[in-house]
Amino acid sequence: MRYLILGGGIAGTSAAEELRKRDAAAEIAIVSEEQHPVYSRVLLPHYVKGKIPRERVFLKKETWYGEQNIEWLTGVRATNIDVKNQSVALSDGRELPYDKLLIATGGEIRTLPFERRGVAYLRTIDDTDHLLQLLGERTGGERGGVYGGGFIACEFVNAFAHHSLPTKIAFRGPHFWSNLFDEQMGALVNDRMRSQGVEVLPGTLISDELFADCSIVGIGIGIEPDFSILKDAGIEIGGGVKTNEFLETNAPNVWAAGDIAEYFDTIVGRHLLVGNWMNAQMQGRAVAANMAGEKKPFQLVSSYATNILGLEIIFVGDVNRQAAEDVVVHGSAAAGGVTQMFLRNGKIVGAAIVGRNMDRAPITKAIQTQSGPPTLA
């Protein structure tokens, strides 16, 4: 049996590890565009703040791959997938045959449409090294800029605050997560930033002039996977690579997992595209079980938590507001916290929680048990 895994992040590596546990004799290969052993992207903000040394970011040593008898191809990517003859062409000219293929290539960050000095992204460890270099080059009196209204923008704001860099943030909508947050939640985040001295510019389009007074500009405007070779291969693409509840694509012997997978979630009853650590890691393990022949649906109420300048933000389950039939709101900006619960067919399917941490456990349980919205304190 030859397993080929495209993507060396946490989904792909967890799958390889699980496949090896299940089959000592199988051939397993990981194709990784990055040169580094698997590392925790979630630890990158801790690394920026100096909470941990660089080496602590890595989850496996380089020697792990050899010890596990996993072929680890770095600095290469797939350029063509032939699902009929079951082989993948790589950017270095090689052709790799497979019996079973996993697509776990994640997403690529959207970048600015123009060049300028001092631009920083925060997807990879190389991005993070670059950001730390920019922070280290300061001589005094600099300002930092942030563009974006999501998780990565939060991390830039926190990192700049940690490094005592006066910050200006701009985003297109009226507030963070403008498709998801209501006005009260948006106000909580904007007010928190303003109260900590951040200049906040809502409703602002990105331009070269916007950050003319900033020596470092952090960009967090989302990810955008490259689907071109997958489409060419005849693999069904929606918002991500479409899979059923077993993480199988429409192509025979091809699976998907992690940020790129738009899987059918049996708990909430629709396809979900989820970009968080827990989902990627658990899907990696689950897809390996399915690739090894176990027919087991992937079921997880995943969540992600962060904070912006100490204000806690938690997403649980299906947080697509547009796909909800009803929204139940608890709390208020004046009370310091707001929770929005998203409902379909009378059942709770997801929630966004700002400054109300204790709502998380009852909400998670209610989603898992496919119940109505829980009573909150």
Place this chain on the structure above:
Amino acid sequence: MPKLRIKVDPDLCIGAASCVTIAPETFQLNEENKAYVLDHGAEPTPRTYERIIEVTDAEKENMILAAQSCPTLAIFIFDENEKQLFPET
């Protein structure tokens, strides 16, 4: 049964809740969205980030799995001889 010392570093914990998903009998989140440590679902002593727990081999394996799942490696597990089992040093 082996005894393990389970410790969460609240400064590293971001409340991702992977540990709660895998080992809810050992980890739950507090008001600050940090994981604290339980002894088989109970708290025989006041709420704490660190506890010594008697476990079966299967429970031990699951706790290590929970620690491995933490995206900030905030969970530390030591055996009876104070040898750090995870993260591997």
